[in-house]
Amino acid sequence: MNNVLDIVWLIPLLPLLGFIINGAFRNMLSKTISGFIGSATVLASFALSVFVILQVKNGNTYVAHYFDFINIENIRVAFEFKIDPLSSLFLLIITGVGFLIHVYSTSYMHEEPANDFAKYFCYLNLFIFSMLLLVMGGNYIIMFIGWEGVGLCSYLLIGYWFKNNDYTNAAKKAFVMNRIGDLGFLLAVFWLISKTGTVNFDEVFSPATLNKLTTTDITGITLLFFVGATGKSAQIPLYTWLPDAMAGPTPVSALIHAATMVTAGIYMIARSSILYSMAPATQAVVATIGLATAVFAATIALRQNDIKKVLAYSTVSQLGYMFLGLGMGAYTGAVFHVMTHAFFKALLFLGAGSVIHAMSGEQDMRNMGGLKKYMSITHITFLLGCLAIAGIPPFSGFFSKDEILAETFAHNPIYWGIGALTAGMTAFYMFRLYSMTFLGRFRGSEQQQHHLHESPAAITVPLIVLAILAVVGGLVGIPEVFTHGGHRLGEFLAPVFEQTNKYVSSHSTSHELTHQTELVLMGTSVLLAIIGIYFAWSKYSRYERREETNTGLSRVLDNKWYVDEIYDAVIVRATRSISVFFNNIIEKRGIDGVVNGVGKTVNYGARQLRWLQSGQVGAYVLLMVIGMLVLFIIQLFL
Amino acid sequence: MDIKEYIALSLILFTIGIIGVLIRRNAIIVFMCVELMLNAVNLLLVAFSKMHAISPVAKTSLTYASDAQIFVFFIMIVAAAEVSIGLAIIVMMYRNTHSIDVNFLNRLKN
Numbered sequence: 001m002n003n004v005l006d007i008v009w010l011i012p013l014l015p016l017l018g019f020i021i022n023g024a025f026r027n028m029l030s031k032t033i034s035g036f037i038g039s040a041t042v043l044a045s046f047a048l049s050v051f052v053i054l055q056v057k058n059g060n061t062y063v064a065h066y067f068d069f070i071n072i073e074n075i076r077v078a079f080e081f082k083i084d085p086l087s088s089l090f091l092l093i094i095t096g097v098g099f100l101i102h103v104y105s106t107s108y109m110h111e112e113p114a115n116d117f118a119k120y121f122c123y124l125n126l127f128i129f130s131m132l133l134l135v136m137g138g139n140y141i142i143m144f145i146g147w148e149g150v151g152l153c154s155y156l157l158i159g160y161w162f163k164n165n166d167y168t169n170a171a172k173k174a175f176v177m178n179r180i181g182d183l184g185f186l187l188a189v190f191w192l193i194s195k196t197g198t199v200n201f202d203e204v205f206s207p208a209t210l211n212k213l214t215t216t217d218i219t220g221i222t223l224l225f226f227v228g229a230t231g232k233s234a235q236i237p238l239y240t241w242l243p244d245a246m247a248g249p250t251p252v253s254a255l256i257h258a259a260t261m262v263t264a265g266i267y268m269i270a271r272s273s274i275l276y277s278m279a280p281a282t283q284a285v286v287a288t289i290g291l292a293t294a295v296f297a298a299t300i301a302l303r304q305n306d307i308k309k310v311l312a313y314s315t316v317s318q319l320g321y322m323f324l325g326l327g328m329g330a331y332t333g334a335v336f337h338v339m340t341h342a343f344f345k346a347l348l349f350l351g352a353g354s355v356i357h358a359m360s361g362e363q364d365m366r367n368m369g370g371l372k373k374y375m376s377i378t379h380i381t382f383l384l385g386c387l388a389i390a391g392i393p394p395f396s397g398f399f400s401k402d403e404i405l406a407e408t409f410a411h412n413p414i415y416w417g418i419g420a421l422t423a424g425m426t427a428f429y430m431f432r433l434y435s436m437t438f439l440g441r442f443r444g445s446e447q448q449q450h451h452l453h454e455s456p457a458a459i460t461v462p463l464i465v466l467a468i469l470a471v472v473g474g475l476v477g478i479p480e481v482f483t484h485g486g487h488r489l490g491e492f493l494a495p496v497f498e499q500t501n502k503y504v505s506s507h508s509t510s511h512e513l514t515h516q517t518e519l520v521l522m523g524t525s526v527l528l529a530i531i532g533i534y535f536a537w538s539k540y541s542r543y544e545r546r547e548e549t550n551t552g553l554s555r556v557l558d559n560k561w562y563v564d565e566i567y568d569a570v571i572v573r574a575t576r577s578i579s580v581f582f583n584n585i586i587e588k589r590g591i592d593g594v595v596n597g598v599g600k601t602v603n604y605g606a607r608q609l610r611w612l613q614s615g616q617v618g619a620y621v622l623l624m625v626i627g628m629l630v631l632f633i634i635q636l637f638l
Numbered sequence: 639m640d641i642k643e644y645i646a647l648s649l650i651l652f653t654i655g656i657i658g659v660l661i662r663r664n665a666i667i668v669f670m671c672v673e674l675m676l677n678a679v680n681l682l683l684v685a686f687s688k689m690h691a692i693s694p695v696a697k698t699s700l701t702y703a704s705d706a707q708i709f710v711f712f713i714m715i716v717a718a719a720e721v722s723i724g725l726a727i728i729v730m731m732y733r734n735t736h737s738i739d740v741n742f743l744n745r746l747k748n
Contacts, residue, residue: 616741617740617741617743621660622660625660
């Protein structure tokens, strides 16, 4: 099956084809057909990705060069794909989870009119295409095309219900925030080109090129790339768009804002791991920002009442974990967490979507409760997802989170302490969400209660598949403590990080933990998670709605630390007042004044000179005489 | 006679001509004033010609210094031709407007 690698270009091409067909004929296609086209193209890509991952299992790397994308002077950027274990793993996640979400969407979006329905699938396919381009790209430029493409699709899908002004604003916010990050990415690419003259991954990471870069260069480039990552992957200070992005349809939140697009930053840093390992200063920044984001978002999630907002902040927090892992050099751990997170967070979002669907669009958890009775499949799969994210063994989240935390402890025990505490908070808010939604008494209206039902198969089947993945997904990365050679994902990814690991082991002392320490660490984090679950269960399983005025910290948390307000006051309003100043003073008085002034002067002058043209012959003669006299006087006396 | 007196005379004639052109509205008077100005200049030309004829520079010149005396006749002939055209215009003007008031021609403005 060696020829599978020769047709890797089909993997992104198929969703692009789906996008073109659905986009061009969206007014003609019925819902069934456009849904089928959307899902089938992604399924075909998934099948190809499975073959691809079998090919690269032994650490094979395949570079496909198609044509020169940019060719000027001494810069040559090819349109090329790089298929190695890392990108093929992402291919599998994107197309696999993407396919399930497409299937889910066919049912979830069924109430939309047919042409909007096709438009939705057309955007979704375009997103899959861009994301595949991002992970398959063999150089930073191709990656950047995908990077921009997913940002665009995110904007289009958040603003899918564009008639609602708030949703449009959320979409714009996401786009602008992403653009700020993208600028960092672009500057990093420029810096790289100016120093090395190439953007191809293999060439940049070759020792010959790396030797050309000074420490300042590497630190600067990696920091700028990280700025790009903070935008795309919603880290402090650019994270505020992600919670607002929940304005989009729920499957979109599951696909773009949980499973795939937001992990682009992690993919990019994992891809550039050698650069990051050579810049310890950047790594410290990455780890600190990751940890800060993890804690910060977790505290906000503690008190949110919108079911999707909790999941959004939870996503931000989990992404923070991944960056913590990257900062600590646990690239495999971070990628592992991307994978398990894709499974359980997509599951949780889709579960939440199923709940919202049953509640006729209600998203406030205070009006839910007791749904266990009505929706058994959603309930069980959701519970499994919660257990996975809370890090209860042997569910998938436990293994990946633990790997990151263990690596963190080896480098910095204080960071580990904060990280473990965040894990406890994660367990708390997830089970608060679970308890408020599924346990207790139903608190919604009569009408809603009457309408409650389990969702159709197109929704429940993806939930079941994802739940199975969320349960067993962690088994590909069993730590060394339990079984020897159990970390199959680590072995699979080893060729990708080989160079990095060699560099790290030759430049710093080993951070191997003893098995005993590792077991103690696991025990602690599991204990914290169980405490969190217990508190959430005891406090919220019999939750009753009551009016309460919050004071102190809880009020600050209710208002999300006032971050949006601070940004509004410091950046938005400052920018706006500068704009108003420029508009009123510089533009209207200055530039407009000059332009209008020239016109007015000519006009006024002409109006005055007009009186000379009296039409009286005598007057003309008089003027002529005066003129002659003046000339005489000048001639004779001056 | 001194040249200054000729200059003064022609200046006076010229000024009378200008004032006449400026303040009179009768086309014939205006025309006469124009002729007066022309002849003031003619007078000056003859006077200067005479002045140069008796100066030592003129005697060594190849051309005779009284050329201008003849030149003036040419000017008068041209002026006579011009007068005939001018009078013809005035006659046509009178036929059309029954007036020889120059300000009456203002209506050409519109």
